[in-house]
Amino acid sequence: MGKNIDAGRKEAEFAVSALMEIPSQYKATLALGLLGRRTGNCPNKIARQPPISGCNRSVSKSSKSSCSSSVTSAPPMSTGSNESQVCPICLVKTKNMAFNCGHQTCDECGEAIQTCPICRVSIAVRIKLY
Secondary structure, eight states: OOTTSOHHHHHHHHHHHHHHHHHHHHHHHHHHTOTTOOOSOOOOOOOOOOOOTTEEOOSSSSSOOEEOTTOOOOOOOOOOTTGGGBOTTTSSSBOOEEETTSOEEOHHHHHHOSBOTTTOOBOOOEEEOO
16 A cells, blocks of 8 residues: 555555454354353352342341331432433532533532532533523
């Protein structure tokens, strides 16, 4: 390839040559018997059962499991647009201030912080949204 060829053509030729290597690499893995074979000595992991919410299970067999009536589950998450407009700090007011990183809070919370509560970037720009 010469220097006169444009970048798009060089990229296309490189992509074609890379795709042409795939069949030979696949045949080599078949010949070596590498497909589906485990190569490490990692033991098989068995997934544990999820915890039962609201109940405390004791390890000892003599004690009974006790459920607390004061434990309540979180409300189901809604997918409405209203939830995405609530300030992530106070969870009350609507978002009306944006920062240089693109994240948003309400103006009251946004004035009081120095770093973004989402990505922890130092806040250099505050933009009031209307």
